[in-house]
Amino acid sequence: MEFARYHPAINLLYFTAVLTGTILFRQPVFLCLSYVCAFLYLLKLRGLRALIPGLGLLPLALLYALWYGSYHHFGLTVLGVNFIGNQVTLESFLCGGTWAMVCVAAVLWMGCVHAVFTTDKIVYLLGRVSPHLSLYLSILLRTVPRLNKQRQRIELAQRGIGRGKGQGNIFQRMRNALRRGSILLTWLIEGIVTTSDSMRCRGCSLRGRTAYSLYRFDGRDRSFVIGLCSLICVLLMALLLDQTMIRFAPQVVMMPITPMSCLFYAAWAALCLLPPVLELLGARRFRHLQQAAL
Incomplete structure (x- = not known):
């Protein structure tokens, strides 16, 4: 196990x-x-x-x-x-x-x-103590790997139109890096707004909201x-x-x-x-x- x-x-x-x-x-x-x-x-x-x-x-x-x-x-x-x-x-x-x-x-x-x-463990441990903190941590931990994947997608798309990391002279590379950073920042802000709206619609800010979990303290855990x-x-x-x-x-x-x-x-x-x-x-x-x- x-x-x-x-x-x-x-x-x-x-x-x-x-x-x-x-x-x-x-x-x-x-x-x-x-x-x-x-x-x-x-x-x-x-x-x-x-x-x-x-x-x-x-x-x-x-x-x-x-x-x-x-x-x-x-x-x-x-x-x-x-x-x-x-x-x-x-x-x-x-x-x-x-x-x-x-x-x-x-x-x-x-x-x-x-x-x-994992994210579900953090939500389970902090859900009753501080639901908002557990929600913020889960969103943050979920955003980091998604941010890296999105950066790779942006880099691949920009490389296809000649604006990749190693393409062009030094000034073009600096301009391309700023453009990729701007695209990634825009995607991140839009994702944060979408996530906050989704959580609000699910009632995460309501008082007394409970969370479902599959964890159970059994004999193996006691041992x-x-x-x-x-x-x-x-x-x-x-x-x-x-x-x-x-x-x-x-x-x-x-x-x-x-x-x-x-x-x-x-x-x-x-x-x-x-x-x-x-x-x-x-x-x-x-x-x-x-x-x-x-």
């Missing part, structure tokens, strides 16, 4: 827990596990397209660590001197790299959130919540015991790795790998039932 087919509240609870842990946990093992698990899950959801953000953000993280180490001077281990004569320390470099990896892992998890959360809460409790113990933190000034200080630390690492890895493992088990069970039926 795909994780995207679980109850929307389950998806929200899981990604909230994972993103909170990714932002709060500074220990290198937790960060590496978060990055690897997020990259694997994004690879499972989007295929080879996930290689671009998964691997392309690592050089940016390294550049940020170098910049942070060059402009922040704390720590005892001197690596060298930059071009303006300031010392570059190992502690400042590691601190910048830690912050960069937190951002990289969080971006990958947000990519997973974007792939799992997932029990397992998720158990892992969160273990990670809260790790947070209280300072197993998830690291200090860089004046030197690198972190809790030693013990068998209990390995238990916390395993709990964090299990939490991050819950969705892909569930999907793999569901696919394996489906193949087994399919073979049994044959």
Whole structure:
């Protein structure tokens, strides 16, 4: 069973827990596990397209660590001197790299959130709390892919009459780009007006309006919540015991790795790998039932 087919509240609870842990946990093992698990899950959801953000953000993280180490001077281990004569320390470099990896892992998890959360889930979760906000978000999320498709159509049509992106001299290209932007902006404004009129005719602004949904909280969701809460409790113990933190000034200080630390690492890895493992088990069970039926 795909994780995207679980109850929307389950998806929200899981990604909230994972993103909170990714932002709060500074220990290198937790960060590496978060990055690897997020990259694997994004690879499972989007295929080879996930290689671009998964691997392309690592050089940016390294550049940020170098910049942070060059402009922040704390720590005892001197690596060298930059071009303006300031010392570059190992502690400042590691601190910048830690912050960069937190951002990289969080971006990958947000990519997973974007792939799992659909418009109907957002409307379902926010419909009772703020119906207007859920409606605006659903319209916005629906407009972005439609805007890209319309841009491609405009580009294809303009290329057919000699006004494409790479046709003509530099001044003609600038004029053609402004013309394509004007066409796209006009289409967007007309689409917004049409959508607002349609929603008003459907009674979206009426008080007490309800929304239909097929989501039901069943036994599978309850089992997932029990397992998720158990892992969160273990990670809260790790947070209280300072197993998830690291200090860089004046030197690198972190809790030693013990068998209990390995238990916390395993709990964090299990939490991050819950969705892909569930999907793999569901696919394996489906193949087994399919073979049994044959």
